[in-house]
Amino acid sequence: MINVSPRQLEVFVQIARLGSVRAAAEALHLTQPAASMALAEMERQLDAPVFARERGRLRLNTRGRELLPLAQELLERYAEFGRVGAGGVESLGGELRVGASNTVGNYRVGELLGDFVRAHPHVSVRLRVSNTAEIVAAMLDHALELGCVEGPVAHPSLELRPWRDDALVVCAPVDHPLARKRRLQPSDFAGARWVLREPGSATRSLSERALSHLPPGETVLELDQAEAIKQAVIAGLGIACLPQVAVIDAVASGRLKVLKTPFLDLQRTLSLVLHRQRYRGALIEAFLALAGGKASPVGTSR
Numbered sequence: 001m002i003n004v005s006p007r008q009l010e011v012f013v014q015i016a017r018l019g020s021v022r023a024a025a026e027a028l029h030l031t032q033p034a035a036s037m038a039l040a041e042m043e044r045q046l047d048a049p050v051f052a053r054e055r056g057r058l059r060l061n062t063r064g065r066e067l068l069p070l071a072q073e074l075l076e077r078y079a080e081f082g083r084v085g086a087g088g089v090e091s092l093g094g095e096l097r098v099g100a101s102n103t104v105g106n107y108r109v110g111e112l113l114g115d116f117v118r119a120h121p122h123v124s125v126r127l128r129v130s131n132t133a134e135i136v137a138a139m140l141d142h143a144l145e146l147g148c149v150e151g152p153v154a155h156p157s158l159e160l161r162p163w164r165d166d167a168l169v170v171c172a173p174v175d176h177p178l179a180r181k182r183r184l185q186p187s188d189f190a191g192a193r194w195v196l197r198e199p200g201s202a203t204r205s206l207s208e209r210a211l212s213h214l215p216p217g218e219t220v221l222e223l224d225q226a227e228a229i230k231q232a233v234i235a236g237l238g239i240a241c242l243p244q245v246a247v248i249d250a251v252a253s254g255r256l257k258v259l260k261t262p263f264l265d266l267q268r269t270l271s272l273v274l275h276r277q278r279y280r281g282a283l284i285e286a287f288l289a290l291a292g293g294k295a296s297p298v299g300t301s302r
Helices: 006-018 021-028 032-046 062-085 102-107 109-119 132-140 202-211 226-234 248-252 282-291
Strands: 051-054 057-060 094-101 123-130 146-149 158-172 193-197 218-223 240-243 257-259 267-275
Touching (some): 006 021, 006 032, 094 102, 102 109, 102 123, 102 226, 123 132, 132 146, 132 267, 193 240, 218 226, 267 282
Parallel strands (some): 094 146, 193 218
Antiparallel strands (some): 051 057, 158 240
16 A cells, blocks of 8 residues: 655655755755655655656656646645644645736736735745746646636646736837827838737737738837836837736826727737646635636636
8 A cells, every 4th residue: 555645745746846856855844865765755655756857857757747736636635634623713824826927927916916815814825927828838737826827728738717808009109100190090000110029928929910910010129028018119119019007107107109009909818727637725716716707717718
């Protein structure tokens, strides 16, 4: 009979997340030999390794990838067992790792995390901000419990829940010729100089779809942050599609002009992302209850 202990599972999960025994030991306040022994004993009981050794780092092998969500579930259930055993009087604790694409992480973090952080002060929330493609990859690797992204996601292992409506707007410097025209037409954008987000971002994908309905222009810059693009536009380097929420301050202060483009569809939905194979314990359920959203689960795409 396999007799894997909670400590061995903790070591396994932390090594999978951090990539080394040393880092896992530090995270768990263990000595490195103790962490190594815990992993070795677990692999001995399983009669199979769970990591491949690559250039000094440990990466999950096929067996390890299968076992990781089960190990995470066992640890979460173990914590819940203790909480229920104490009569439910213990407040939620532990760590919740959330991934957010750039628009959410930079401009809507209060909406996403505020209610949960206030309601559960003993939970340590770790927020990772990156583009949609990288958040999806981290979700598939079980490196995050939840994600919130601005782009469409189509993967059978992931479930999307619509969270907020959002929109892009086309922005220009206040002295740009397009900013001075009263009624814009698609033809006015011929030869326009565009500043775009990097490939892999949802903003880039939606921008490209919008630009496909306009005459050809020129991409003069590709930047990986909306703030950098905003500053580039203010400096007169080009025009851009940016999240509406990202330009409110610059428009209000007269540094940026939003162009009226009713002929472009720049609407989108921000969505919560969940892994279908991951156990949804008390932390995830509490987060979902407070994060809200505008609809129930929608499957893998919309």
